[in-house]
Amino acid sequence: MTSSPPESDLRSRQARGMSVEDDLGWALGVVFRRYAKRSAEALDDLPGGPRGYQVLATAAGEAKRQLDLAAQLGVDRTVMTYLLDDLEKAGLVERRPDPSDRRARLIAPTEKGFEALCDLERRLQLAEDEVLGGLAEGERTVFRTLLARLAVKADAVEHVPNACSIAEGLDA
Amino acid sequence: MTSSPPESDLRSRQARGMSVEDDLGWALGVVFRRYAKRSAEALDDLPGGPRGYQVLATAAGEAKRQLDLAAQLGVDRTVMTYLLDDLEKAGLVERRPDPSDRRARLIAPTEKGFEALCDLERRLQLAEDEVLGGLAEGERTVFRTLLARLAVKADAVEHVPNACSIAEGLDA
DNA sequence: TATTGTTATACTCTATAACTATA
């Protein structure tokens, strides 16, 4: 490996007199990458890693068609094919024919898939706890609450019809 | 474009009875991606995008050698070469010979680079404000503070010598 | 002999296009 000799980004920022507290982007990136890294480790043996988990978790609620699953998780439908190939090979999900449309396949976790999901969720919980390790119990709650509000807002904004799609709908 | 028909991830989670507040990973991902998207838009015309900005901002403090810059930002040294090629072509940074080592190059923003940096920082501030838009003023401060503490902790943990490197140092 | 920086090459991930089978 040639890259990333781990020198602290923080140290140099402080040396330059920049206030860390003022840089949302830096903090957000560090925390997110740390969580991403920890959860990727937790999901290491799962085909598709974090995305394999998302597929498993999403399909666990109710059997979903491949294309819907892809749309929901924001992955390309071709990627979804590969992802499901691997998960199916590992015996974690199965493709069932959709009785109402013979072109479509319904994706559902197998029994083994459900068991794996339980275990994975427990491991992810540990990763979360580790990331929040710097905060006291009460602070964690506050942080989670505020973050969740930002996320809900961001999620809504991102999916709200924009000016263009509204305009398209209007010219009827 | 075939991918990502924007259906709300949130809606489906709620339909499944999962509590959003409990899922740190989901919230962190949504908020981070939203910030990443907004800041990428803000840095659209800058060679290298967000990473070009990081290079510019880091080199602005004091001229740095390419390899140090690469290590600090966690990018491969070969990627740094391409990045600097583009930034130099745009007239934003210059490679100066290091007087103390003729192999090395010191990277420093040009005057144009400094001007661009000012403008970019202003644009990034707007992106930050947009992401934090869901919170009241006092809440923003709390959120920033808690996030910063997590980030500082995570940054330290990530760069602290681990058991292996400590052991290596011991057998002297 | 080791290190800085460059270049060429290979690999990984993802998207595009073309295909089949249904509708």
Place this chain on the structure above:
DNA sequence: TATAGTTATAGAGTATAACAATA
């Protein structure tokens, strides 16, 4: 004609390896 899913292919982005110049 349009859609669900598959496959093959091409395209970014990134890393690996070999190289020249210097230490």
